[in-house]
Amino acid sequence: xxxxxxxxxxxFPVLHKLCEQRIQEIMEHAFFRKYxxxxxxxxxxxxxxxxxxxxxxxxxxxxxxxxxSGQLFxxxxxxxxxxxxxxxxxxxxxxxxxxxxxxxxxxLPMAKFERLIRNDxxxxxxxxxxMGDKMHELEVRIQKLTRVHATDRVRQLISLLVRDxxxxxxxxxxxxxxxxxxxxxxxxxxxxxETVSHVLQEYKASGKLAIRSKIITIxxxxxxxx
Numbered sequence: 001x002x003x004x005x006x007x008x009x010x011x012f013p014v015l016h017k018l019c020e021q022r023i024q025e026i027m028e029h030a031f032f033r034k035y036x037x038x039x040x041x042x043x044x045x046x047x048x049x050x051x052x053x054x055x056x057x058x059x060x061x062x063x064x065x066x067x068x069s070g071q072l073f074x075x076x077x078x079x080x081x082x083x084x085x086x087x088x089x090x091x092x093x094x095x096x097x098x099x100x101x102x103x104x105x106x107x108l109p110m111a112k113f114e115r116l117i118r119n120d121x122x123x124x125x126x127x128x129x130x131m132g133d134k135m136h137e138l139e140v141r142i143q144k145l146t147r148v149h150a151t152d153r154v155r156q157l158i159s160l161l162v163r164d165x166x167x168x169x170x171x172x173x174x175x176x177x178x179x180x181x182x183x184x185x186x187x188x189x190x191x192x193x194e195t196v197s198h199v200l201q202e203y204k205a206s207g208k209l210a211i212r213s214k215i216i217t218i219x220x221x222x223x224x225x226x
Contacts, residue, residue, distance in 0.1 A: 012053055014081055014126045022120070029112045034104050041097040048093050050107045054080045057103030058165055058178045061095045073188075075100060075178055077165045084131050088114055100178045153189040154199040158209070158216065159224040166218070166226075174221060179214035 015026070035041065041052065044063070052059075059076040061083075073095060076082055083093060117124045158176070166174045182200065186193040203209045208220040218224060 012079060012081055014123060014130060015053075022116070026108065026116065030106050030108055032104070032106050035099040035102070037099050037101050039099045041099065042093050043096045044093055046093050048083070048086060048090050049110050051110050051113045052082050052097070053106040053108075054078050054082070055104045055106065057105075058100040059103060060098045060100040060178070062098060063095050075161065075165045081130065084127070084134055087117075087127065087131075150189075150191040150195055151199055153191055154185065154196055155224060157185060157189045158218070159226060161216075162218060162221075162224065162226050169217070172219070172221065174218040174226060176216045176218075180216060181214060 015023075035057075041059070042050070054076055056078050058078075059080065059082065061074045061076065063073045082097065083095065085094060117127055161176050161180075162174050165176060165178060167177055169175050182193050182196045185200075186196045189196065200209075200211065204211065208218070208223050210217045210219055218226065
């Protein structure tokens with residue numbers, strides 16, 4: 001029987017079809033860690049030596065502009081595997097990874113994971129499928145956030161965040177569980193903090209959403225296309 005730590009692997013589509021022997025092999029090289037909100041897992045430019053399997057909590061991936069300023073990029077929910085870009089090729093992380101909330105995760109040495117999927121066609125196919133899905137999601141995100149007016153980018157962004165990490169509270173309400181500031185939203189939407197603040201005030205006044213302790217609750221899902 002698998003020990004309790006091994007059961008967490010069944011949540012990850014990339015690994016859930018592995019046989020018992022391969023699970024045991026992975027566990028010999030796996031590490032479990034807890035990170036507190038705000039802790040950095042890795043920085044852009046660090047050696048890409050680990051792949052992470054997120055069990056609980058939320059991770060924020062941050063890209064860096066040429067001037068060194070941060071540009072928020074993507075939030076990851078439990079069950080995510082990251083980084084999925086650069087397998088077999090990149091020597092360094094392309095993004096920084098930060099705990100957006102308290103998190104629990106498993107990580108493997110990247111070299112070990114790459115050897116694993118090279119030798120297991122089924123796992124390799126799963127990885128390719130997951131990477132393809134993620135790349136498609138990012139392409140759709142870029143299109144939605146660059147082809148609309150600045151004020152509408154906020155609506156599009158909220159819709160994307162609900163799809164990425166949203167939690168359904170009941171039939172007519174969703175919550176984005178990560179605390180988000182107007183600065184965070186402005187960076188992700190590619191618009192000004194003032195614009196985001198103005199739009200959010202309008203949405204709150206019209207009953208489309210509520211914000212408490214930086215947690216956004218969507219009270220009019222249809223407006224956001226949810």
